[in-house]
Every structure is written in structure tokens, then in C-alpha cells.
Amino acid sequence: xxxxxxxxxxxxxxxxxxxxxxxxxxxxxxxxxxxxxxxxxxxxxxxxxxxxxxxxxxxxxxxxxxxxxxxxxxxxxxxxxxxxxxxxxxxxxxxxxxxxxxxxxxxxxxxxxxxxxxxxxxxxxxxxxxxxxxxxxxxxxxxxxxxxxxxxxxxxxxxxxxxxxxxxxxxxxxxxxxxxxxxxxxxxxxxxxxxxxxxxxxxxxxxxxxxxxxxxxxxxxxxxxxxxxxxxxxxxxxxxxxxxxxxxxxxxxxxxxxxxxxxxxxxxxxxxxxxxxxxxxxxxxxxxxxxxxxxxxxxxxxxxxxxxxxxxxxxxxxxxxxxxxxxxxxxxxxxxxxxxxxxxxxxxxxxxxxxxxxxxxxxxxxxxxxx
Numbered sequence: 001x002x003x004x005x006x007x008x009x010x011x012x013x014x015x016x017x018x019x020x021x022x023x024x025x026x027x028x029x030x031x032x033x034x035x036x037x038x039x040x041x042x043x044x045x046x047x048x049x050x051x052x053x054x055x056x057x058x059x060x061x062x063x064x065x066x067x068x069x070x071x072x073x074x075x076x077x078x079x080x081x082x083x084x085x086x087x088x089x090x091x092x093x094x095x096x097x098x099x100x101x102x103x104x105x106x107x108x109x110x111x112x113x114x115x116x117x118x119x120x121x122x123x124x125x126x127x128x129x130x131x132x133x134x135x136x137x138x139x140x141x142x143x144x145x146x147x148x149x150x151x152x153x154x155x156x157x158x159x160x161x162x163x164x165x166x167x168x169x170x171x172x173x174x175x176x177x178x179x180x181x182x183x184x185x186x187x188x189x190x191x192x193x194x195x196x197x198x199x200x201x202x203x204x205x206x207x208x209x210x211x212x213x214x215x216x217x218x219x220x221x222x223x224x225x226x227x228x229x230x231x232x233x234x235x236x237x238x239x240x241x242x243x244x245x246x247x248x249x250x251x252x253x254x255x256x257x258x259x260x261x262x263x264x265x266x267x268x269x270x271x272x273x274x275x276x277x278x279x280x281x282x283x284x285x286x287x288x289x290x291x292x293x294x295x296x297x298x299x300x301x302x303x304x305x306x307x308x309x310x311x312x313x314x315x316x317x318x319x320x321x322x323x324x325x326x327x328x329x330x331x332x333x334x335x336x337x338x339x340x341x342x343x344x345x346x347x348x349x350x351x352x353x354x355x356x357x358x359x360x361x362x363x364x365x366x367x368x369x370x371x
Contacts, residue, residue, distance in 0.1 A: 030055040033062060046077040053081070064090075068099045072145065076125040079104045102127040102143055110286045116255035116270035126291020128179055131224055133189040139178070139220075141365055142291050144239050146174035151237055152311055152345055157247055158268055159340035163309050163347050170234055172318035177231060177239050178362040180204075180282035180293050181301065182216070190219050197357035202281040204299045204360040210328040210352040213302045213361040220363065230304040231364040232320035233347070236331045240296075240344045242289040247343045248296055249288040254339050258285050259297035265338035279335055279357075295332055296342040299360035300350075303329035307349035326352050334358040 033055065036048035049066055052059035066078030075098065082090050083106050097103050104125050111120040127143040152167040153160045185201035187208070188194045195207040208216075210230075217228045231239070241249060247267070248254045256263035256273030260280045263273030283293045306325035308314075315321065327349045333342030336358055341348065350359065 030058050030062075033059065037062065037066075042071065042073050045071075045074055049074070049077050049081060060090075064093060067093070067104065072127075075104065079125050080106065080123055097129070100127075100143075102129055105291065107287050107291050109289050110250060110258070112251040112253060112255070112258070114252050114269045116253050116258075124289050124291075126179075126287070128291065129176070131226075133186060133220075133223070135189065137185050137189040139182075139186055139363075140180070141176040141363075142179045142239075144175050144177055144235075144290055146172055147238070147243075148172070149238055149241060149243075150245065151234060151314075153247070153343070157343070157345070159343070160345070161347070164311075164345045166311055168311055168314055168316065170238070170316050170318060172234060172238050173367055175235060175318075175367055176365040177235065177292065178364075179291060180362070181299060182361050182363060183282055187216065190216055190223060195355070198279045200279075200281065202283075203279045204282055204294070206279065206299050206357045206360045207355045208302075208359065208361065209355050210302045210350070212355075214304075216361070217363055226365050228363050228365050230302055230361065232318060233303040233305045233329045233331060234315070234318045234320075235364060236301065236303050236362075237344060238318070239290060239292055240288065240332070242292070244288075244344070247345070249344060250286070250296075254296060254342060259294070259333075259339075259342060260285070260335045261297040261333055261337060261339050261342050262335070265340075267339040270339075276335060295344075297333045297337075297339075298335055299332075300330040300334045300348060300358050301332045302359065302361045303331055305329040307347075328352050330359060 033048050033052045037045050039045055049063050052062040063078050063081050066074050069075055082094060104127055107124050107126050109122045109124050110118045113119045128140045131139040131141060133139055148169060148171045150167050151170045153164040154167060181204035183202050184194045184196050184205045187205040196205050197207055213230055217230060220228045246252050250258055253268040253270040255270050260276055263275045266272055279298055287293045288295060304320040306321055306323050307327035307329055308321055330348040330350055
């Protein structure tokens with residue numbers, strides 16, 4: 001039988017550090033919530049945020065303060081709690097950047113089973129800053145926290161190529177990467193031209209060479225005063241996986257409801273889908289857990305690296321592999337290719353000066369806070 005005098009799971013307790021809680025006092029109310037918000041255990045702190053709403057405006061202010069907490073987990077919890085509120089004041093607060101200058105945004109991450117059916121929808125929080133390119137054109141950059149992951153594909157992954165191994169552990173600092181593939185209006189805002197075959201201002205720019213992509217980054221850096229580059233392929237794969245280890249960030253397979261590729265072909269146990277035969281507007285499909293869209297399919301994305309045919313002696317710090325090769329890395333698959341080429345670990349390459357309506361770009365900037 002439960003003893004009402006005993007502290008609950010998340011109660012703050014006064015009375016010393018004795019293993020026995022006999023004679024101790026449970027600190028409840030708003031003061032107890034404040035004390036639990038100082039706990040080192042993230043789960044305790046998140047539970048305290050949820051309990052704070054029981055204490056009116058004082059409690060609500062504690063949740064609002066959580067938006068600027070040092071921990072992204074606490075920021076996430078506070079944002080998801082507040083996002084359910086209907087007050088105009090709260091909506092206005094959520095529209096403002098946090099103290100790091102990042103806009104928090106609720107996204108929905110989906111997971112599929114082996115047949116490609118969505119079996120889970122999970123709310124997450126992504127972080128972006130916005131670059132003004134002039135004339136109303138914006139570039140949104142997603143914050144990617146630093147971390148460690150296994151790069152490459154396991155030997156038993158379907159349609160794996162030898163150039164995707166050996167798998168190796170990489171520890172990578174945080175960085176910012178484009179929320180979307182670079183669009184035609186963004187490219188034109190900086191370069192003054194739009195070489196794309198499939199015209200549409202919100203479609204990805206294509207028919208750009210690696211050299212064009214590097215030039216874009218140089219001019220964007222001059223315009224903004226920030227250092228923009230192409231991603232290293234390590235950065236690209238880490239950003240694509242967003243903590244997953246499956247072939248796709250959706251799970252073990254993929255469907256044309258989730259990405260733009262040649263749906264006449266299938267992967268694993270999924271069914272055939274639509275072959276669109278062209279690019280689609282960026283952001284047309286569900287994001288990954290970092291809030292990145294179209295990391296699978298639509299257009300191949302240039303990386304900064306030179307092509308090497310395996311990961312022997314590969315860097316383990318997220319840096320790019322560069323020498324004097326004219327063959328440059330591409331990642332992500334495209335609207336024309338079959339789904340096996342859209343896998344998180346799949347690698348492709350082309351000549352630096354080659355242009356194709358299959359190839360586009362996603363840019364990287366600076367460093368995000370390492371967690």
C-alpha cells in the first residue's frame with residue numbers, strides 16, 4: 001500500500017543526504033518545481049516542466065524560460081508544451097528566435113515498416129536561422145548538433161556497394177546545413193542566373209557543376225560575411241541519418257510518398273510507386289529528425305570531397321577528403337535513379353565541370369553548438 005507521506009518519483013526532498021528519508025520533508029508546489037528544474041537528470045527536469053503548468057502564470061513562465069535552457073532536450077520539451085497553448089502571447093514568443101538566434105519549429109518525423117507503411121509519427125523540434133538574400137528571398141539553415149556516428153553501410157545492407165565501407169566511427173562538431181536543397185530563386189539571387197532544366201522557383205536548382213556550386217558558396221560568403229561551403233560527405237551523411245542507422249532515415253525502406261525517385265523500382269519489401277520524371281518543389285516530403293528535407297532523392301547533392309573508392313584511412317573528424325582529383329562526391333540520389341541510390345550511405349561521383357539536371361547542392365555554414 002502506498003504511503004502518502006513518502007515522496008513521489010519527482011518530488012524535491014529536504015532533510016539531508018541520508019539514504020533513509022525518514023523525517024525528511026517533501027517540497028511541493030511551485031518551489032518544488034523550481035528545485036526539480038535544477039536536477040541533473042534530464043527526465044526529472046522535463047517532468048518538472050510538465051508539472052509547472054499546474055501553477056498558473058508562475059509555472060507558465062518557468063516553461064517559457066526553458067526555451068533558452070542550455071540543454072536542447074529541455075528546449076525541445078518546453079517548445080512542445082507551449083506549442084499546444086492557444087494564447088496569443090505564447091504564439092508570439094514561439095515566433096521569436098531564442099537566445100542563440102535560432103527559430104524553433106515543430107516537425108513530424110515518420111517511421112515506416114518493411115513494406116513502407118507509416119507505423120509511427122513523432123513530434124520533434126528543429127532549429128533554424130534565416131539568411132536574407134535580398135528581394136524577399138530567404139535561405140533557412142538548420143542547426144546540426146555535434147556527435148558521434150558510424151559512417152558507411154553494414155555489409156548486410158541491401159544494394160550496398162564496397163565503396164561504402166569499411167564502416168568507421170566519426171566524431172563530428174556541430175554545424176549548420178540547408179533546410180532544403182538550394183532552390184532556383186536562391187541561386188538566382190546570388191548568381192544572377194538560373195540554369196535549371198525543370199523550371200520553378202521553389203524547385204531545386206540543377207544543371208550546376210561542382211565548380212558552380214563552389215562559386216555560389218564563395219559569393220554567398222561575401223554577401224553575408226559568414227563562411228559558406230559545400231558539405232563534406234561526412235557532414236552530409238551525419239546530417240542525413242539524423243541519429244538513424246537504417247538504410248533511410250524513415251526506416252528499412254522508402255516509398256514515393258516519402259521521396260522523389262524512380263518509383264518503377266522498389267527497395268526491400270516496399271511496393272512500386274510513382275515515377276514523376278522531374279524534380280519536385282523542395283519540402284514536399286517528410287523531414288528527418290534534424291528538420292532536413294529531401295535528403296533522399298530529388299537531386300544529387302555535390303559534396304566538397306574528392307572521390308575515393310573506399311573508407312580506408314578516412315578522416316574521423318568530419319573533414320573532407322581533398323587532393324587533386326577532378327572527380328567530386330555526390331550524395332542522396334535523384335528523381336531519375338532507383339531507390340537503392342537514395343540510401344543514406346550511397347556514394348556517387350561526377351566530373352567537377354559536368355552539368356546535369358540530376359545534380360544540385362545544399363550548403364553548409366559555420367558551427368553549431370556541440371552537445
